[in-house]
Amino acid sequence: MDEFEILCEAAKNGDVDKVKSLINSGIDVTYFDSNGLTPLMHAAKHGHAAIVKDLLEAGAPWNALSPSNISAGDFAMEAGHQDAFETLLNAGIQSELILGTIARKEKSNSGYGENYLEDRVSFSEDKIMDSDSKAIMMAWEKPLMEAHAKAVCSGGGHILNIGFGMGLVDTAIQQYNPAMHTIVEAHPEVYERMIRNGWGEKDNVKIVFGRWQDVLSQLGTYDGIFFDTYGEYYEDLREFHQHLPALLKPGGIYSFFNGLCGGNAFFHVVYCNLVSLELEHLGYSTQLIPLPVKDCLGEEVWQGVRHKYWQLDTYYLPVSQSIEDS
Numbered sequence: 001m002d003e004f005e006i007l008c009e010a011a012k013n014g015d016v017d018k019v020k021s022l023i024n025s026g027i028d029v030t031y032f033d034s035n036g037l038t039p040l041m042h043a044a045k046h047g048h049a050a051i052v053k054d055l056l057e058a059g060a061p062w063n064a065l066s067p068s069n070i071s072a073g074d075f076a077m078e079a080g081h082q083d084a085f086e087t088l089l090n091a092g093i094q095s096e097l098i099l100g101t102i103a104r105k106e107k108s109n110s111g112y113g114e115n116y117l118e119d120r121v122s123f124s125e126d127k128i129m130d131s132d133s134k135a136i137m138m139a140w141e142k143p144l145m146e147a148h149a150k151a152v153c154s155g156g157g158h159i160l161n162i163g164f165g166m167g168l169v170d171t172a173i174q175q176y177n178p179a180m181h182t183i184v185e186a187h188p189e190v191y192e193r194m195i196r197n198g199w200g201e202k203d204n205v206k207i208v209f210g211r212w213q214d215v216l217s218q219l220g221t222y223d224g225i226f227f228d229t230y231g232e233y234y235e236d237l238r239e240f241h242q243h244l245p246a247l248l249k250p251g252g253i254y255s256f257f258n259g260l261c262g263g264n265a266f267f268h269v270v271y272c273n274l275v276s277l278e279l280e281h282l283g284y285s286t287q288l289i290p291l292p293v294k295d296c297l298g299e300e301v302w303q304g305v306r307h308k309y310w311q312l313d314t315y316y317l318p319v320s321q322s323i324e325d326s
């Protein structure tokens with residue numbers, strides 16, 4: 001056995017002293033063994049939390065993936081190793097907080113996120129696609145959009161939705177007959193289609209065409225807000241959250257499409273925690289309501305779609321309100 005294999009064996013067997021001595025000798029902890037697993041994955045899979053901690057401190061990446069796209073956190077989670085899971089979860093949150101800070105610095109010079117809005121989109125009955133065959137919105141999300149509408153309309157009043165897409169959430173919002181329903185949409189073709197379909201003629205609907213970032217001054221304050229854009233990044237969602245105190249009325253409800261890292265169960269948990277933590281810093285408490293989605297998501301749904309943006313069995317619907325109100 002070479003020293004890398006010895007490290008993996010020690011991580012698997014919970015041999016803390018051996019792992020520590022190999023780390024002290026300067027071994028590369030990012031190594032993948034012949035099965036594509038890292039020492040961190042072995043330690044997590046067998047629930048050796050102290051070794052997980054030592055390896056993370058020595059620079060093992062928390063988010064490395066096995067050939068079947070499983071991370072150390074997934075191994076710990078699946079096996080029910082709570083201590084190892086929490087150690088990895090904290091490492092993930094801390095690392096993403098730092099990466100977020102770096103991304104915010106870089107974003108100021110990059111002007112990214114605007115390409116999608118110049119792209120052609122195609123509409124069919126069950127989806128809207130961009131020119132790269134990536135789905136902008138899909139009909140399988142209808143029950144989720146109905147649940148989001150129910151949450152943000154629970155107090156009645158004025159409702160704001162950012163991102164029209166297929167109009168699923170807006171159709172559901174209309175069922176609650178809100179006093180006023182404002183919709184912000186930035187894509188010219190999506191906007192034209194909304195107008196063609198009569199959305200501009202509804203008495204209680206106000207459409208604001210443009211990127212939410214550019215039309216904030218045209219918005220008021222709302223009893224319910226839903227956010228679901230496309231072609232943006234976690235940083236944009238985070239930036240939107242900075243405006244919540246100015247947009248959401250006292251007692252109001254906020255929700256957003258929670259597709260964060262929808263391809264990996266552990267990364268999703270990391271991002272659910274991260275977003276809840278960031279909302280808490282802004283004065284909002286967030287409940288994540290589990291909704292099973294396995295039944296509405298057969299393989300046939302993804303036919304012709306380039307990227308499966310959701311692969312988990314449960315959707316966690318976020319409902320946020322001011323900590324004072326909740």
Ligand SMILES: C[S@@+](CC[C@H](N)C(=O)[O-])C[C@H]1O[C@@H](n2cnc3c(N)ncnc32)[C@H](O)[C@@H]1O
Binds near residue numbers: 167211
């Ligand atoms: C995922 S779809 C929304 C789906 C919608 N929730 C539904 O129920 O059908 C995202 C929408 O956000 C729009 N969008 C993307 N970036 C935006 C931005 N910065 N401001 C406003 N709308 C944006 C897209 O054009 C797209 O129509």
